[in-house]
Amino acid sequence: MQRRHFIASLAATTVVPGMSFAQDNSRPLRIVVPFPPGGSTDMVVRNLQDVLGRLLNQPVVIENRAGAGGSIGMSEVARATDNLTLGVATLSTHGVNPAVLSKLPYDATKDFVGVTEMVKAPGVIVVNPKALPVKDMAELVAYLKANPGKVSYATPGNGTIGHMWGELFKRATGTDMLHIPYRGAGPAINDVLGGQVPVYFDQVASSLAQINSGKVRAIAVSWPERLDVLPNVPTYAELGYKDINDPSWFGLVAPKSMPAAQVARIQKAVAAALKEDVVKQRMAAQGLYPTGTSTAAFTKQIETEIAKMKQVAAYAKIQLD
Template sequence: MHIARKLVATLALTAVAQLASAQAFPDRSITLVVPNPPGGLVDTSARLLSEPLTRVIGQTVIVDNKPGASGNIAYQFVANAKPDGYTLLISYSGYHVGNPALMDKLAWDPVKDFSPIALLTISTNVIAVHPSVPVNNLKEFIAYAKANPGKLNYASQGNGSVSHIGTEMFKQSTGIEMVHVPYKGSGPAIQDVLAGQVQVFISTPPSLMQHVQSGKLKGLAVTGKSRHPGMPNVPTTAEAGLPSFQLESWVGLFAPAGTPAPVVAKLTDSVKKSLALPEVKERADAAGVELRYLTPAATDALVKKELPYWNKAIKSANITLD
């Protein structure tokens, strides 16, 4: 009985300490760790959030880009960080649900090592090619690629990214062959695509929209269920004759596992308020990003639903990091 009373007292003291910590939180700056370099969906999502969250939560929110190792540098850094709410992960679906299937000895677990705070954004992808590729629509591109197997190069944001996995799935669904050229994020990839050194890029609107609008790249199709408002003349894959192929990417905010529930709750509430601000939606629309807030429970459910799906897709396409 004495041990039981002592345990109850310890738990009570812990709960009081956590509540006091949450009430004082935050009393210094918060860092959003981004697994990608500047540019593209993930970094754009972080910067969409950082400024309004600074105003809502009352402390400076800093964006810290830590690219490399297919996102693992950032993920491991946050997984090992003190679970106090001051070091958070801007997580990318290609890494969060893709890397566990790509790596046998991952230094972090997508469920056990992170506490979801909220889903932030979701984005369709765009199939784009350099103007030097002599095609004007998706059907012509597939026919051209089949007639020239292995002669086209495609860029990705890195091994295991959604652009990598998605393009391999696109290859499987169409029977074409292209050579993979991985980059450390969208920024470096788009430079080589614009220069024509790599001819094909399947990526999110923040990477490609302005270049499709300007004519520097040809947008052949968007991979969602509806056309993108920033590229109204680009058909969906279904409209372009490939209804079986769809691809979306998401970005979420996660804390290290063990972060006190009251701190997570305060962060979640502050994120929800930040994303609801009209100016944030305006900035998101201009960047080609769709705001999609989800609660911690719904975000957790999304991760657990997609883990087996991406594992099957990666194994079926025989995607590796070699």
């Protein structure tokens, strides 16, 4: 009932004057989120949903199709032929999965066109200060080198972004840690907070509350400059590790069959929505930074990320099938 009411209300909403990409279209634009409701991937598009619907003069509905690390939802998007279906692409679905799964049910480059990157999300390495009393990167690296293989780090599972970030960290710092994969982010962070596992690789958006409460200590962030929300935490690049200073990201992809004019229309609307104050405020509150890149730039970015993650997978010998 709520979804039908939302579609009806959006259909009745008028478009902002001057938006040349607007058109009267009562059929809803469907955005598939390949992960469960409530997570960071889901929140990104829900931050945009009402504004995007207004700018497009078209209902926008969001459907969660979770499972298999995002593969189920993405394969559904790849098969869509209605020219109205999009998918939320992440570093996991369009970077990690192609690198660690040889039997992926979709081709991350051949089956999609990258509509636009919506936001970037800084990463962070945190430690439980009670379980591992190190104060900064120098102390952490020194401790890890003095205790090779004795310190563990938690992730939401094998082949997840956290796992890849952990392996990148090990390679960049010349250290060795034991990977402890969990079945989801919830159990992983719970054990980090409990002290069973002292180190965790996460996005700032997900860890900010625990950092601010002092339950975990932020050691470094992956961002071009220090974050306003964590001004005392240095970047990896600042500490001499520029190769692991890349943040995570969330974008929109369309099936390769979607007409170029429709792709361009959506890209322009998303870029405009990301500039609206209400959207910027929502994103900032969650530690997310709007971008709204061009279709060509995002398509190229996906190719670059896959190549990078394949290098990490080869180095760490990560293969999940």
